[in-house]
Amino acid sequence: MQDKQPQPAAGGTADFGFTQVPVAEKAVLVRGVFDRVARRYDLMNDLLSFSAHRLWKRIFINAVNPRPGDRVLDLAGGTGDIAFKLRERGADVVLTDINPAMLGVGRDRALDRGLADIPVIAADAEHLPFRDGGFDAVTIAFGLRNCTDKSAVLREARRVLRPGGKFFCLEFSRLEVAALAPLYDAYSFRVLPWLGGRVARDAESYRYLAESIRTFPPQAELARMLGEAGLKMVAHRNLSGGVVAIHSGRRL
Numbered sequence: 568m569q570d571k572q573p574q575p576a577a578g579g580t581a582d583f584g585f586t587q588v589p590v591a592e593k594a595v596l597v598r599g600v601f602d603r604v605a606r607r608y609d610l611m612n613d614l615l616s617f618s619a620h621r622l623w624k625r626i627f628i629n630a631v632n633p634r635p636g637d638r639v640l641d642l643a644g645g646t647g648d649i650a651f652k653l654r655e656r657g658a659d660v661v662l663t664d665i666n667p668a669m670l671g672v673g674r675d676r677a678l679d680r681g682l683a684d685i686p687v688i689a690a691d692a693e694h695l696p697f698r699d700g701g702f703d704a705v706t707i708a709f710g711l712r713n714c715t716d717k718s719a720v721l722r723e724a725r726r727v728l729r730p731g732g733k734f735f736c737l738e739f740s741r742l743e744v745a746a747l748a749p750l751y752d753a754y755s756f757r758v759l760p761w762l763g764g765r766v767a768r769d770a771e772s773y774r775y776l777a778e779s780i781r782t783f784p785p786q787a788e789l790a791r792m793l794g795e796a797g798l799k800m801v802a803h804r805n806l807s808g809g810v811v812a813i814h815s816g817r818r819l
């Protein structure tokens with residue numbers, strides 16, 4: 568499997584897919600990716616995951632299991648899938664993302680669903696504009712991989728949780744069955760960029776998607792990072808044989 572260990576941002580560099588770039592440049596490059604894909608993001612998600620992302624997100628929401636009235640902060644929420652589902656379960660959700668183009672699509676979708684009252688706020692998950700302890704739960708789905716300083720995101724998530732509140736992360740992870748790796752690699756590094764080129768006219772962004780999955784910390788490493796950020800009762804659960812994983816931790 569074309570695995571590369573995540574490179575720490577030490578020495579002033581961060582991973583952008585398989586390329587090391589100056590720390591300050593990563594956010595600009597990631598912004599470019601999501602500026603380009605925003606309008607076709609939801610269509611491409613269905614196409615590239617054979618709609619599996621819908622199932623993963625449903626299982627994720629069941630794991631979060633908000634009670635009506637719970638205050639939930641969705642980080643890197645993009646076009647709103649997670650926020651809308653949390654809201655359907657009665658949560659008092661805030662949709663945030665760093666990218667105005669993604670949030671713009673999210674706002675339109677919220678209007679279409681009659682959910683225009685969901686607060687939509689541009690926010691960098693590494694520096695949250697929220698007070699300490701204000702949320703019952705914090706969620707991030709397929710977002711942490713794109714952040715430059717992942718530990719800062721985890722620390723911020725913990726900070727804005729109330730004592731007893733819970734953090735949940737849904738992200739691509741590592742396959743449990745190594746024998747499937749060649750197939751997964753072929754799909755990731757050949758089919759994804761090809762489809763991205765054909766449908767979204769943007770092979771490069773989808774090459775970044777495949778590479779960023781491989782440089783993201785594997786299950787045990789991410790669990791360790793949650794613990795380092797001060798979260799307790801850290802656990803993870805693989806979905807689809809480890810294609811994705813749900814990590815969770817609690818602020819005590």
Ligand SMILES: C[S@@+](CC[C@H](N)C(=O)[O-])C[C@H]1O[C@@H](n2cnc3c(N)ncnc32)[C@H](O)[C@@H]1O
Nearest residue numbers: 643644645664665666669691692708709710713
């Ligand atoms: C793959 S999308 C996920 C969107 C949505 N959560 C979903 O599951 O469909 C990743 C999102 O992360 C956002 N993002 C990247 N870096 C971020 C940061 N530092 N703070 C907040 N959002 C960020 C991007 O703008 C993008 O919308």
